[in-house]
Amino acid sequence: MAEQESKNEQTEKKLDERTRELVALGASVAANCLPCFKYHFRKLNGLEVTASEMEEAVNMARKVKANPPRHMEELADKLLSGLYDREQKKDSN
DSSP, X not given: OHXXXXXXXXXXXXXXXXXXXXXHHHHXXXXXXXXXXXXXXXXXXXXXXXXXXXXXXXXXHHHHHHHHHHHHHHHHHHHHHHHHHHHHHHHHO
């Protein structure tokens, strides 16, 4: 069964190795996985990927990673503000 899965994995690949490794490098950043980052960084060096290509993948991951915390902070501020407003109304009555 593992042999069949390996064959399927090989035939289903649509991205070239450079692209897959750049995606993996970015995913490593987004996942905060230091060993993953080191592994994919070394692999990309062996594929002669430029520093600017790696930087682009890392910067894209940073942008993706930065959005959820920002949205969470905005939601928390909004909901807490609503609670604060409700408490103020109770206190004024």
